[in-house]
Amino acid sequence: MASEPIKTGGKVEPLRKTRPCPECGKASSREHYPFCSDRCRTLDLSRWLTGSYAIPVAEDETKADGSDERD
Ligand SMILES: [Zn+2]
Numbered sequence: 546m547a548s549e550p551i552k553t554g555g556k557v558e559p560l561r562k563t564r565p566c567p568e569c570g571k572a573s574s575r576e577h578y579p580f581c582s583d584r585c586r587t588l589d590l591s592r593w594l595t596g597s598y599a600i601p602v603a604e605d606e607t608k609a610d611g612s613d614e615r616d
Contacts, residue, residue: 568585580586
């Protein structure tokens, strides 16, 4: 009963179910989620800035500059 095939040979399994990095397709890290590294995050951000992506809503930008509305 000890001849069961192991399917996890050589495959690195993260603690949680992670999505692949949208930039390079590697496993994303929790630190740079949803990207695998800071480099890919920057690459993706530059794409946003160049207009390759459809920008939904920049929530952070609105909140960061909301102090001007108070008077
Ligand atoms: Zn990546």
